[in-house]
Amino acid sequence: AQSVAQPEDQVNVAEGNPLTVKCTYSVSGNPYLFWYVQYPNRGLQFLLKYITGDNLVKGSYGFEAEFNKSQTSFHLKKPSALVSDSALYFCAVRDGVYNTDKLIFGTGTRLQVFP
Amino acid sequence: DAGVIQSPRHEVTEMGQEVTLRCKPISGHDYLFWYRQTMMRGLELLIYFNNNVPIDDSGMPEDRFSAKMPNASFSTLKIQPSEPRDSAVYFCASSSGRVPNTQYFGPGTRLTVL
Numbered sequence: 001a002q003s004v005a006q007p008e009d010q011v012n013v014a015e016g017n018p019l020t021v022k023c024t025y026s027v028s029g030n031p032y033l034f035w036y037v038q039y040p041n042r043g044l045q046f047l048l049k050y051i052t053g054d055n056l057v058k059g060s061y062g063f064e065a066e067f068n069k070s071q072t073s074f075h076l077k078k079p080s081a082l083v084s085d086s087a088l089y090f091c092a093v094r095d096g097v098y099n100t101d102k103l104i105f106g107t108g109t110r111l112q113v114f115p
Numbered sequence: 116d117a118g119v120i121q122s123p124r125h126e127v128t129e130m131g132q133e134v135t136l137r138c139k140p141i142s143g144h145d146y147l148f149w150y151r152q153t154m155m156r157g158l159e160l161l162i163y164f165n166n167n168v169p170i171d172d173s174g175m176p177e178d179r180f181s182a183k184m185p186n187a188s189f190s191t192l193k194i195q196p197s198e199p200r201d202s203a204v205y206f207c208a209s210s211s212g213r214v215p216n217t218q219y220f221g222p223g224t225r226l227t228v229l
Contacts, residue, residue: 032216043119043206043220044158051215090158094216100163100170101146101210103218107157 002027004093006106013081014114021076021109023091032094033074034103035065039087050074061085081113119221121207127227133195136224139188140209148218149182149192150206164190165212197228
């Protein structure tokens, strides 16, 4: 079965420190992986995606994600966190069973960046 | 492009009333998705359409919920009759149907059923 796991409900980090938000996946076939961010009272906003190619993917707002096939992980990273990065982050994988645009979302990780 | 448009942004209604949420997808997108988000259950996919045809409605909670897509630029999600447990934020998203299949979300409708 296709699935995505975000093992941490919340991640706390001090401003200026590096941050990592974890995601692992289980899919049949090649994974299409996504990260979305949700700021308070807003819709989900696309951050970055991995389809193929370079394992390190760069996205919006200085975020990047590292695809690791052997560990079936797609962790979101940023070298230096900002207070404004505080938000809810979702990892998602395209449902590879059927040829559709349906995404399977993780449960979300709340990132808190403290000044 | 204006992005995905949803209306209303906020809806407060009383139990038993009919509620209709509206969505205009991004022009040229073939897929439209309806999600519901609550603190308790997180983000749930309710139903999605491809080329105006419902493909998977297994997430629709019960018969009180119905969704339609009469044309490529408009979709509705209707709840009749509404109940307090339907209170949630409802999101609409659309995607092109082409790789990388990215979904783009609307701002959501916050529904409160009293």
